[in-house]
Amino acid sequence: MNHKKKVSLAVVKRLPRYYRYLQDLLKVDITRISSQELSSRMGITASQIRQDLNCFGGFGQQGYGYNVESLYNEIGNILGMANKYKTIIVGAGNMGLALANYTNFEKRGFELVGIFDVDENLVGKSVRELKISHLDSLEKFISKCHVDIAMLAVPYEQTPIVAERAAKAGVKGLWNFSPMDLKLPYDIIIENVHLSDSLMILGYKLNEKYYDSKE
Amino acid sequence: MNHKKKVSLAVVKRLPRYYRYLQDLLKVDITRISSQELSSRMGITASQIRQDLNCFGGFGQQGYGYNVESLYNEIGNILGMANKYKTIIVGAGNMGLALANYTNFEKRGFELVGIFDVDENLVGKSVRELKISHLDSLEKFISKCHVDIAMLAVPYEQTPIVAERAAKAGVKGLWNFSPMDLKLPYDIIIENVHLSDSLMILGYKLNEKYYDSKE
Numbered sequence: 001m002n003h004k005k006k007v008s009l010a011v012v013k014r015l016p017r018y019y020r021y022l023q024d025l026l027k028v029d030i031t032r033i034s035s036q037e038l039s040s041r042m043g044i045t046a047s048q049i050r051q052d053l054n055c056f057g058g059f060g061q062q063g064y065g066y067n068v069e070s071l072y073n074e075i076g077n078i079l080g081m082a083n084k085y086k087t088i089i090v091g092a093g094n095m096g097l098a099l100a101n102y103t104n105f106e107k108r109g110f111e112l113v114g115i116f117d118v119d120e121n122l123v124g125k126s127v128r129e130l131k132i133s134h135l136d137s138l139e140k141f142i143s144k145c146h147v148d149i150a151m152l153a154v155p156y157e158q159t160p161i162v163a164e165r166a167a168k169a170g171v172k173g174l175w176n177f178s179p180m181d182l183k184l185p186y187d188i189i190i191e192n193v194h195l196s197d198s199l200m201i202l203g204y205k206l207n208e209k210y211y212d213s214k215e
Numbered sequence: 216m217n218h219k220k221k222v223s224l225a226v227v228k229r230l231p232r233y234y235r236y237l238q239d240l241l242k243v244d245i246t247r248i249s250s251q252e253l254s255s256r257m258g259i260t261a262s263q264i265r266q267d268l269n270c271f272g273g274f275g276q277q278g279y280g281y282n283v284e285s286l287y288n289e290i291g292n293i294l295g296m297a298n299k300y301k302t303i304i305v306g307a308g309n310m311g312l313a314l315a316n317y318t319n320f321e322k323r324g325f326e327l328v329g330i331f332d333v334d335e336n337l338v339g340k341s342v343r344e345l346k347i348s349h350l351d352s353l354e355k356f357i358s359k360c361h362v363d364i365a366m367l368a369v370p371y372e373q374t375p376i377v378a379e380r381a382a383k384a385g386v387k388g389l390w391n392f393s394p395m396d397l398k399l400p401y402d403i404i405i406e407n408v409h410l411s412d413s414l415m416i417l418g419y420k421l422n423e424k425y426y427d428s429k430e
Binding site: 012013015016017019020021078079080081083085093094095097098099101102104105108109110148149153172173175179181189191193194195196197198199200201202203204205206207209210 | 231
């Protein structure tokens with residue numbers, strides 16, 4: 001049965017969060033949970049939770065709640081957690097190296113197979129047993145290793161150039177850390193990470209709570 | 216007039232994105248835009264845009280669209296862009312240094328005033344003209360400099376400990392990069408950045424597009 005067609009992207013965007021919470025519950029051997037309990041843990045309304053989870057089947061039972069493991073597995077299926085993706089990092093500066101050291105990604109199926117930079121002082125150095133390669137070899141590597149995703153942690157001006165090279169060489173997805181909404185005229189999935197958006201939300205909340213007494 | 220009370224957090228979360236797009240329009244001297252045009256640029260439905268922007272006043276006019284500058288300023292007001300926040304970074308590893316080098320944050324009003332680490336090899340070194348201080352001096356610094364926000368880029372196990380120290384010393388907000396939903400029994404705003412959530416969404420989209428022909 002294919003549940004995927006019924007799930008909207010708005011719901012999908014909340015699934016990684018459910019997935020994390022359910023994983024935490026499993027770790028402490030909690031086998032079932034009500035939407036109310038999940039609600040108070042996650043800070044999402046119980047009705048939103050029921051609505052979200054109903055999108056892909058009705059695992060919640062009146063008076064029983066959700067079976068944590070089934071729900072966890074089902075969300076994992078929808079998110080394609082069983083899939084493996086080959087990823088590379090372009091840019092071995094601080095952000096690139098920070099990403100390289102997130103072992104969490106591998107647990108989620110994102111295997112790091114290469115790191116690239118133009119800096120001759122970095123090329124040849126090892127990061128988690130991977131040697132940093134020169135950017136010149138990017139295209140050949142992508143094609144030879146069937147790389148799925150390129151994580152872009154290069155300077156702002158370089159981002160569209162490197163993105164285009166990676167796309168032309170055959171990556172299917174780009175994960176972009178430059179503060180721009182990268183768009184390309186290719187059939188490719190792009191996720192732009194805007195760190196400052198999250199900081200601005202934090203600023204907004206602070207403002208509402210502590211500083212907003214002027215008006 | 217105080218628009219803020221009318222704006223739900225769900226809408227607020229989309230505002231940084233509007234803000235960025237409107238800023239880009241201003242840069243290329245576009246003074247007005249219809250919800251349809253904004254929709255095709257942003258990949259949000261026009262009706263969602265009208266609904267969002269109606270939440271804080273009706274700047275859109277039939278047959279004219281939105282005045283880009285007014286809208287930009289208004290969203291900036293709601294997000295409290297005129298406010299200045301004093302921030303520190305705890306953890307001068309790759310992620311901490313990557314954050315320190317995001318000059319974008321300063322443009323948004325987040326001034327970096329200190330960086331802390333426990334590593335004696337890092338303490339005393341300079342990052343963007345700021346000397347890295349020892350974590351021992353955290354509390355004194357927070358209280359003396361009236362630090363608003365601590366950005367946490369420390370190892371997983373250290374995160375709750377450092378968070379608690381920062382909270383007790385008086386920071387009002389925490390921006391957490393450890394892959395955990397940090398919670399504290401203090402009156403403090405916490406934004407947890409889960410980078411892997413965004414990567415999982417990318418994986419989901421790839422899966423839907425390229426790999427989902429098995430079922």
